[in-house]
Amino acid sequence: MSTGSASEALAPLPAGRRPSPAGGRLRRHGGSALGRGLLGMYLSVLVLLPLAALLASAAKGGPSAFWQSVSSPEAVAALKLTLIVSAIVVAINALFGTLIAWVLVRDEFPGKRIVNALIDLPFALPTIVAGVVLLALYGKGGPAGVDITFTRAAVGLALLFVTLPFVVRSVQPVLIELDGSMEEAASSLGAGAWTVFRRIVLPNLAPAILSGVALSFARALGEFGSVVLISGNLPFKTEVGAVYIFNQVENDNVSGAAAVSVVLLVCALVVLGAMSWLSRRMSAHVL
Amino acid sequence: MSSRAFAPLEAGAFAATEKTGIAGDTSARMAPPPGTRRRWTESAGTARTRRLGLRFVALFYLLALLGAPVAMIFYRTFEHGLAPAWDAITQPNAMHAFWLSIELVAIVVPLNTAAGIGIALLMERGRMRGRSLLGLIVDLPFAISPVVVGLSLLLVYGRTGWFGNWLTAHSIQVIFSVPGMVLATAFVSLPFVARETIPVLHELGTDSEQAAATLGASSWQTFWRVTLPAIRWGVVYGVVLTTARALGEFGAVSIVSGRIEGQTQTLPLYVQDRFENFDTTGAYAAAVVLALLAFATLATMSLLAKRTSRDTLV
Numbered sequence: 014m015s016t017g018s019a020s021e022a023l024a025p026l027p028a029g030r031r032p033s034p035a036g037g038r039l040r041r042h043g044g045s046a047l048g049r050g051l052l053g054m055y056l057s058v059l060v061l062l063p064l065a066a067l068l069a070s071a072a073k074g075g076p077s078a079f080w081q082s083v084s085s086p087e088a089v090a091a092l093k094l095t096l097i098v099s100a101i102v103v104a105i106n107a108l109f110g111t112l113i114a115w116v117l118v119r120d121e122f123p124g125k126r127i128v129n130a131l132i133d134l135p136f137a138l139p140t141i142v143a144g145v146v147l148l149a150l151y152g153k154g155g156p157a158g159v160d161i162t163f164t165r166a167a168v169g170l171a172l173l174f175v176t177l178p179f180v181v182r183s184v185q186p187v188l189i190e191l192d193g194s195m196e197e198a199a200s201s202l203g204a205g206a207w208t209v210f211r212r213i214v215l216p217n218l219a220p221a222i223l224s225g226v227a228l229s230f231a232r233a234l235g236e237f238g239s240v241v242l243i244s245g246n247l248p249f250k251t252e253v254g255a256v257y258i259f260n261q262v263e264n265d266n267v268s269g270a271a272a273v274s275v276v277l278l279v280c281a282l283v284v285l286g287a288m289s290w291l292s293r294r295m296s297a298h299v300l
Numbered sequence: 301m302s303s304r305a306f307a308p309l310e311a312g313a314f315a316a317t318e319k320t321g322i323a324g325d326t327s328a329r330m331a332p333p334p335g336t337r338r339r340w341t342e343s344a345g346t347a348r349t350r351r352l353g354l355r356f357v358a359l360f361y362l363l364a365l366l367g368a369p370v371a372m373i374f375y376r377t378f379e380h381g382l383a384p385a386w387d388a389i390t391q392p393n394a395m396h397a398f399w400l401s402i403e404l405v406a407i408v409v410p411l412n413t414a415a416g417i418g419i420a421l422l423m424e425r426g427r428m429r430g431r432s433l434l435g436l437i438v439d440l441p442f443a444i445s446p447v448v449v450g451l452s453l454l455l456v457y458g459r460t461g462w463f464g465n466w467l468t469a470h471s472i473q474v475i476f477s478v479p480g481m482v483l484a485t486a487f488v489s490l491p492f493v494a495r496e497t498i499p500v501l502h503e504l505g506t507d508s509e510q511a512a513a514t515l516g517a518s519s520w521q522t523f524w525r526v527t528l529p530a531i532r533w534g535v536v537y538g539v540v541l542t543t544a545r546a547l548g549e550f551g552a553v554s555i556v557s558g559r560i561e562g563q564t565q566t567l568p569l570y571v572q573d574r575f576e577n578f579d580t581t582g583a584y585a586a587a588v589v590l591a592l593l594a595f596a597t598l599a600t601m602s603l604l605a606k607r608t609s610r611d612t613l614v
Contacts, residue, residue, distance in 0.1 A: 048418060049422070051418075052419065052422070056415070056437055059483060059487050059490065060437055060487060060490070062456050062462070063455065063456050063487070064440075064452055066455035066456045066461065066462055067448065067455055069455075070455050109358070112358050112361075113358045115354065115358075116354055116355050116359070120351060128359070130598050130601075131362070131366065132362075133598055134366060134370070134594060135366070136541075136544070137544045137548075137594035137597040137601075138370075138548065139549075139550060139571075139590045140548065140550050141548075141568045141571050141572050141587075142373075142548070142571065142590050142591055145575060145583060145584070146373045146587070146591075148575075149584070150368055150369040150372040155372070157368075174369075177365065177366065206350065228442065231443050232442070235443075235444060235446065235447070235448065236445070237445060237554075238548075238550035238568070241550075242572065242576075254445070255445045255446075255448075255551065256447075258447045258451060259555065262447075267451070267454070267460075270451055271451065274445070274448040274452075278443065278444055278445075281444070285439075285442075285443055
């Protein structure tokens with residue numbers, strides 16, 4: 014283990030990208046090839062082979078079998094629910110995430126540091142625990158007096174919980190860096206608070222909000238642990254994509270599960286790609 | 301940020317725009333009518349109300365979504381005292397699940413730390429072609445559902461998977477036992493060390509490494525004496541995130557483990573099992589253990605944030 018880590022870590026150093034007395038000697042260091050080999054093997058065993066197997070399994074029966082798996086009514090219902098709930102959830106995230114980031118950066122109140130540290134809790138808390146805590150308060154017999162168990166609202170709530178930090182954490186650093194003088198200039202010219210926010214602050218935050226939204230969306234599309242207890246996984250009602258895939262695997266319909274997996278994966282990659290392109294374009298525009 | 305502090309600045313800004321005419325068009329449109337000073341004093345109250353309103357909305361949202369539910373589970377666990385919770389968590393199956401989770405962390409975290417540092421060095425210091433492919437592989441776990449990770453591993457290492465026959469012939473069991481769970485956990489927690497280390501390496505630059513090489517240090521010495529000490533807090537931060545993710549992984553492990561009670565059941569799987577069997581005491585107690593570990597993670601992250609002066613965790 015330790016030799017592996019050392020040689021892996023060393024691999025790139027002897028690349029000899031600049032002329033130095035030692036460069037010539039380092040370039041032929043044996044650890045380099047060994048380290049790269051080990052790392053390549055690790056990533057192959059762990060990531061590349063399994064993903065290749067997933068694609069192969071989805072493609073095994075040809076396009077018609079793929080289409081049949083993906084267009085079965087239950088799969089369509091699950092994918093539709095996943096996409097719609099995720100879209101609603103990221104819209105709420107964009108709004109409240111920006112608001113929370115704003116309050117954490119521009120406002121001062123006692124306990125702010127603790128609130129700030131707690132924002133990361135959904136990342137640190139196991140997803141199954143997220144489901145359990147939401148059920149403890151908003152489930153049957155909970156003190157909140159509501160019962161969201163087995164409803165679509167419950168799916169949304171679980172997704173809001175696990176994706177909370179994304180927008181907050183991507184907006185916060187931008188807001189800290191944002192120069193207040195632009196806003197002061199605008200308000201000194203008579204712009205109202207809303208105008209200042211809409212014309213000055215929002216355009217500067219937009220790339221960060223978008224990238225937070227994209228990460229939230231990708232996460233929401235695949236979320237499983239927090240949803241599995243709270244939603245009841247009722248087909249056509251509260252069954253999301255990841256739960257559908259899980260059920261298909263349990264029922265030995267592996268190729269059907271693989272086909273739907275590929276659809277989910279492509280959705281997530283498209284969203285991430287599109288958002289990163291858009292946010293690059295926008296930040297180029299603003300700065 | 302009171303209006304009084306703004307007032308002189310406002311006048312100054314006005315004079316400047318009028319003189320230079322930079323924002324002539326905009327200022328004409330936005331120019332306040334005479335009697336601005338009066339409007340400013342009025343809006344001070346409005347501004348404070350707005351600030352308090354926003355604070356209230358944000359904190360209420362956090363309380364309803366995060367604070368109250370998490371507090372609730374602690375209350376439920378300890379409402380009848382410490383004894384029932386302690387009994388629930390010291391059940392043999394619970395203890396086994398706990399130690400299995402720790403075992404997975406102990407295997408996965410060193411593996412992913414080494415791999416993460418290696419990936420970060422390749423991305424930042426290497427001239428290898430295919431760096432963008434490497435970046436894609438590192439980010440993939442963020443785009444893939446844990447359930448899909450489990451399924452993919454099943455398709456390679458399962459009984460009917462690509463290597464199924466070979467593994468069976470050599471009587472190696474991967475799926476439904478610890479090796480498969482290690483793979484699942486390692487897949488989902490792969491990105492963290494690399495992603496935390498890459499920016500630190502980038503900031504560091506290559507000057508000191510070059511100097512070390514010039515002075516005759518081998519690449520091995522350069523790494524251990526120069527590079528690693530400089531990036532250690534980034535690595536540690538990544539290790540903390542990896543640990544938290546590995547401890548809590550549910551979906552991927554759920555598929556590859558078979559969820560055999562007392563054998564391949566990790567602590568998160570145990571929580572689900574207890575909850576579905578209407579043993580809420582057991583489920584809550586185990587969930588509280590995981591929540592306490594999560595709080596420990598957050599505390600460590602805050603401490604590290606001070607060391608590394610990250611701006612997201614001020």
